[in-house]
Amino acid sequence: MEIRQVYLIERALTDAELEGFRVLLRQAESHVYLTHPHEELESLGAQVWTGLSAEEKKEANRALLEGLYELGHIKIGKDTLAAKLSRQGFQTWYYHKFRINYSLQPLYQQFCAYRTLTETYDRVTVYTQTRPHALFLRDLPMVEFVYQKGAAKADSRPSLSLKEQLKAMASRFLKGWGQEKRIPKNYPEHLFVLNNAHYRSILDPQRLPGRYTDNMFVGYFLKQYSDRFLLIDKRLFEKGAAAEKDGVKRGDEDTGRMLLNNEWVEWPAFLNPLMLFRVWRFNRHLKRGYKQARRKIKDPFARFLLREVVCLHRSTLYFYAVFLAYRSFFRYYRFTSVTLLDEYSPNFRAIVDAAKREGIRTQAIQHGALAAFNPGYTYLEKDARFSPWPDRLLVWGEFWKEFLTRESSYPREVVIPTGQLRTDVIPALQATPLKAEDLLGREVNDKFLILLATQPITDPAIRRQAALDTFTAAAALPGSWVLLKPHPRESDAAAYYPQLAQEAGCSNYTLLPDVELYLALRICQVLVHCYSTVGVEAVYFGLPAIILDYLKQDPLHFAAEGVALQATSAAELLEQLQAIRQGKAVLDPGRQQAYINKYAYAIDGRVAERTAQALLAESLAAEGLPARVLPDVR
Structure with a gap:
C-alpha cells in the first residue's frame, strides 16, 4: 500500500502526542520523520529526516539572492522600486538587502524543505515549536502545523x-x-x-x-x-x-585621540522638531511607495520579499534620521x-x-x-x-x-x-619564539593542536555539524587537542560548544575566547573552519587548513588555489588530520606565496603605510610628501 501521509516532528512531544505516535507507528499507515533523534520512536519505525541536501540548500540560497537582487529593479510606474523608495540621496533599497538575505536564508530553506514533502505526500503535518511564519501558512496550504501556543524560542545569550x-x-x-x-x-x-x-x-x-x-x-x-x-x-x-x-x-x-562619541552627533538631531518633521514626511513617502509596489507586483515570491522590506519600515526611519543627523554634522564640520x-x-x-x-x-x-x-x-x-x-x-x-x-x-x-x-x-610575530604550553598551560604540551575557528553561521545545522565533526575527529585522534576560537558574536559559545563536545565524547579541547587569533594561528598545527576569513589568514602563516564545506561551494577558493583541503564529514576530517599530522599534506610554499600575492598584496609589515597613501593621497601631495597610492615595496 502506498503511504501518502507524513508527519514531521521538530519539537519535544507532549505525553498525549507521544502515545498517539506510538499507536500510529504500530499501524504503519503513515511515515513519521524526526529532525532530532528519538530512540523509542526510531525503534518503532520513525526515521531521522535531514531536510534539504547540500545542493538543494545551495539552490534555495541562490534563488533567494537572485529574487532579492531583482526586486529593487521591478518597474513601479515610470521608475523602479529602488528609485521609488529613495529620497534626497538616501538610497533606502540598499539598506536592507544584507539583513533580509541572511535573516530569510534559514526560513526559505525550511520552506523549500516542506515543499519537497508536499511533492511526495498528499498530507503533511508538522509538529513545530512556535507558530509558523506567514509564508508557510499562505503558500503551503496543504501543510498542517501543530504548534504549542505561547511557546518562544529560548535564547541563553546575555x-x-x-x-x-x-x-x-x-x-x-x-x-x-x-x-x-x-x-x-x-x-x-x-x-x-x-x-x-x-x-x-x-x-x-x-x-x-x-x-x-x-x-x-x-x-x-x-x-x-x-x-x-x-x-x-x-x-x-x-x-x-x-x-x-x-x-x-x-x-x-x-x-x-581626537574622538567624538556618535551620540553627541546624533542625539541633538533626533530631538530637533524640524528633523522629526522631515522624518514624518519621509514616512509618508515610503508608505506611498509601498502602496504602489503592492499594486504593481504580482509575483508571489517578489511580494514575499517586499513584505520583508516593509517589516523593516521603522528601522528605515531610524537610519533616515541618522542620515539627516550626519548631513547636519557635515555642514558644521x-x-x-x-x-x-x-x-x-x-x-x-x-x-x-x-x-x-x-x-x-x-x-x-x-x-x-x-x-x-x-x-x-x-x-x-x-x-x-x-x-x-x-x-x-x-x-x-x-x-x-x-x-x-x-x-x-x-x-x-x-x-x-x-x-x-x-x-x-x-x-x-613569526620572528618571536613562542611555545603553546607557555600560553595555554601544560595540558597542550606535545599535542597536535587543531584550531577550530567557529562563526555564528545562519544555518544552525551547519554550525552544529562543523563543531560536532571536529570534536568527533579529535576524540578519535590520539594526542590531538582542539583549540576552539569562537567568533566574537557567538555569545552563547561557553554553553553551546561544551555540550557538543560532550555529545562527541571529546574532552581534549580548550575554549579560547580571550586568546588573540594570530597567537592561536602561530602555535597550532592545523586550522579547521567553514567559511571564515581566518582561512585566508592561515595561509599567511603557512598553516595547513581544512575547510568543512558541506555545501561544496569553496566560496573563498581555498581548495581551488591548493591552500586547503575539503571535508564534508567527521570521517573525511579525521583522515585529513592524520595526513597533515604525518606530513603527507603540507602547504606548498609556492602556492602559499602565489595566494598571498593574489589575495593579500604582501605580508611585509607596511600595509598601514600603503593605506595612508591611498586614503590621504591628496593631503600628502598638498604637503609636498610622497603621494604614491601603491609604492613598490614588494
Whole structure:
C-alpha cells in the first residue's frame, strides 16, 4: 500500500502526542520523520529526516539572492522600486538587502524543505515549536502545523535591557560634550568612523606576545596615523541578545585621540522638531511607495520579499534620521573625506549617503573576505545609477579588485589593493619564539593542536555539524587537542560548544575566547573552519587548513588555489588530520606565496603605510610628501 501521509516532528512531544505516535507507528499507515533523534520512536519505525541536501540548500540560497537582487529593479510606474523608495540621496533599497538575505536564508530553506514533502505526500503535518511564519501558512496550504501556543524560542545569550543601553548611551552623550571641547579649531580634514564593537585586545608588535586595546581591524593604522583624522566612535543600538553585555565599555578608554562619541552627533538631531518633521514626511513617502509596489507586483515570491522590506519600515526611519543627523554634522564640520569599515551596514551606510549628499569623498576599507553570495558587496549593472559603493574601496589584494569589478559592477578606479592591515604584526610575530604550553598551560604540551575557528553561521545545522565533526575527529585522534576560537558574536559559545563536545565524547579541547587569533594561528598545527576569513589568514602563516564545506561551494577558493583541503564529514576530517599530522599534506610554499600575492598584496609589515597613501593621497601631495597610492615595496 502506498503511504501518502507524513508527519514531521521538530519539537519535544507532549505525553498525549507521544502515545498517539506510538499507536500510529504500530499501524504503519503513515511515515513519521524526526529532525532530532528519538530512540523509542526510531525503534518503532520513525526515521531521522535531514531536510534539504547540500545542493538543494545551495539552490534555495541562490534563488533567494537572485529574487532579492531583482526586486529593487521591478518597474513601479515610470521608475523602479529602488528609485521609488529613495529620497534626497538616501538610497533606502540598499539598506536592507544584507539583513533580509541572511535573516530569510534559514526560513526559505525550511520552506523549500516542506515543499519537497508536499511533492511526495498528499498530507503533511508538522509538529513545530512556535507558530509558523506567514509564508508557510499562505503558500503551503496543504501543510498542517501543530504548534504549542505561547511557546518562544529560548535564547541563553546575555543581553542588555533597553534601560541599560539608554543609560550607557546617555553617559556617552554627556562625555561627548567634553570630547568636542578638546577638538582644536584647526581639526583634521579627514573623518574616520569606527564601530565600537570592533575594539578588542590586539597584539603589540613592539612587545610580543603583549597586547593593547584598539580597533581589531585598523588598530595598527590608527597607531601611526590617527592624528590625521577626527574619529567617531559609533556604538550601535541593538535589540535583544544582539546587544551583548561585553559591548558597553569597548572603546571608552582614553586614547588621547581626537574622538567624538556618535551620540553627541546624533542625539541633538533626533530631538530637533524640524528633523522629526522631515522624518514624518519621509514616512509618508515610503508608505506611498509601498502602496504602489503592492499594486504593481504580482509575483508571489517578489511580494514575499517586499513584505520583508516593509517589516523593516521603522528601522528605515531610524537610519533616515541618522542620515539627516550626519548631513547636519557635515555642514558644521567640513571634511575632505569620510572613511569607514562597515560601509554596507545600514548604520554606516547612512553616514556614507550623508557624506555623498554633502559632496564629501567616501572611503572604505575591506575588513572581511568577500563572496558572490554576500549582497552587501554584490551589485548589478542596473545598480550603477544609484552609485551604492564608496568613492574609494581599499581591498586586500588584486583578486578582490577583480572580483568586485567583474562580479559586482564596481568601477575599476574605485577599488585599490593595499593589503590587509591586521597582517602588519605577522613579520614580528613569526620572528618571536613562542611555545603553546607557555600560553595555554601544560595540558597542550606535545599535542597536535587543531584550531577550530567557529562563526555564528545562519544555518544552525551547519554550525552544529562543523563543531560536532571536529570534536568527533579529535576524540578519535590520539594526542590531538582542539583549540576552539569562537567568533566574537557567538555569545552563547561557553554553553553551546561544551555540550557538543560532550555529545562527541571529546574532552581534549580548550575554549579560547580571550586568546588573540594570530597567537592561536602561530602555535597550532592545523586550522579547521567553514567559511571564515581566518582561512585566508592561515595561509599567511603557512598553516595547513581544512575547510568543512558541506555545501561544496569553496566560496573563498581555498581548495581551488591548493591552500586547503575539503571535508564534508567527521570521517573525511579525521583522515585529513592524520595526513597533515604525518606530513603527507603540507602547504606548498609556492602556492602559499602565489595566494598571498593574489589575495593579500604582501605580508611585509607596511600595509598601514600603503593605506595612508591611498586614503590621504591628496593631503600628502598638498604637503609636498610622497603621494604614491601603491609604492613598490614588494
